Amino acid sequence: MSTANTVTEQLTAAGRAIEHDSFAIIDAEVGAHAYSAEQWPIVRRMIHANADFEFNGLTDFHPAAVEAGLAAILGGGSRVVADVEMICVGLSASRLAHFGISTHQFISDTDVIARAKAEETTRAVQAMRKAHRLGLINGALVGIGNAPTALIELVRLIREEGARPALVVGMPVGFVSAAESKDLMAGLDDVPWIVIRGRKGGSTLVVAAIHALLGLAEARQREGR
Numbered sequence: 001m002s003t004a005n006t007v008t009e010q011l012t013a014a015g016r017a018i019e020h021d022s023f024a025i026i027d028a029e030v031g032a033h034a035y036s037a038e039q040w041p042i043v044r045r046m047i048h049a050n051a052d053f054e055f056n057g058l059t060d061f062h063p064a065a066v067e068a069g070l071a072a073i074l075g076g077g078s079r080v081v082a083d084v085e086m087i088c089v090g091l092s093a094s095r096l097a098h099f100g101i102s103t104h105q106f107i108s109d110t111d112v113i114a115r116a117k118a119e120e121t122t123r124a125v126q127a128m129r130k131a132h133r134l135g136l137i138n139g140a141l142v143g144i145g146n147a148p149t150a151l152i153e154l155v156r157l158i159r160e161e162g163a164r165p166a167l168v169v170g171m172p173v174g175f176v177s178a179a180e181s182k183d184l185m186a187g188l189d190d191v192p193w194i195v196i197r198g199r200k201g202g203s204t205l206v207v208a209a210i211h212a213l214l215g216l217a218e219a220r221q222r223e224g225r
Contacts, residue, residue: 005218007098022048030056038066042194042212049208058197060186065167066216068192072141072166073217076100079140080210081131081165082203083107083124083150083172087143090207095214101141106130124150128157137163143210145203148172148181155184158191168193169209173201 010016026047033056035043046055062068072078080096080103082088088103096103106112106127115126124147131137137157142165144151151170157163170185170193172178182195194209 005215005222007095007214007218019048026053029053033057035059035061036066038216041216042066042209045208045212045215046196046205049204050202052200054200055196055205058200060195060197062186062189062192062194065192065194066213069141069167069194069213070217070220072139073099073101073213074220078166079104079136081105081136081140081142082206083127083144084146084203086203087145087206090203091210092214095211099214099217104131104136107147122147122149125153128153132157132161132163137165139164139166141165141167141169141210141213143169143171143203143206145169145171145173145201145206148174148177151181151185152177155181155188158188165191168195169206170195171201171205171209173199175199 010019023044026044030053033040039061043055043059046059047053077100080088080091080101082103082105084107085105088105091103107123109130112123112126112130116123128150142154144154151172154163154168168185168191170182172181178201179198182197185193186195196205
């Protein structure tokens with residue numbers, strides 16, 4: 001049995017060497033951290049994505065976050081519901097296909113735009129509502145990296161309409177409601193989440209976190225767990 005991931009690694013030996021060397025540099029320079037053995041690869045990949053060591057400390061996990069994410073991925077046929085297309089495009093198609101994961105985002109759909117204008121909300125709010133109407137949020141990995149209003153609406157859907165994502169990767173970036181939206185998400189106990197506290201975030205970090213989860217899931221597969 002192989003002792004290394006193959007599906008969720010870089011496709012060339014040179015690419016793998018660069019990535020592994022980068023991770024080794026991060027491990028050497030990061031200093032102390034309080035993350036568990038399965039949380040740290042997620043934070044490390046986020047640091048790797050932005051070369052920003054502040055994510056050591058800014059990244060916060062619900063106690064059940066990693067296990068919930070892995071269960072959803074390894075269960076087969078799961079989904080990623082994203083606030084913007086950038087997340088869907090940034091995720092590796094081959095890695096998703098290995099686990100039978102589909103991606104969904106509705107930010108530019110004509111009905112979403114029309115409802116946002118009619119109800120004087122944002123497209124991101126209406127996109128989350130559409131995903132919920134279509135039954136896509138329950139059991140999904142929901143990744144939000146751009147729009148704080150999407151995360152705020154998701155919290156409302158969870159509290160008021162019974163939405164139950166498997167895991168929320170809530171990392172919207174910005175100056176208006178970004179920090180507040182993540183604090184709202186982190187106030188929930190019954191839905192697992194990974195958030196970045198404060199204003200920092202972005203779609204690339206959501207992609208990095210999900211890719212790290214896929215890597216952990218492949219390792220579980222190899223171990224037969």
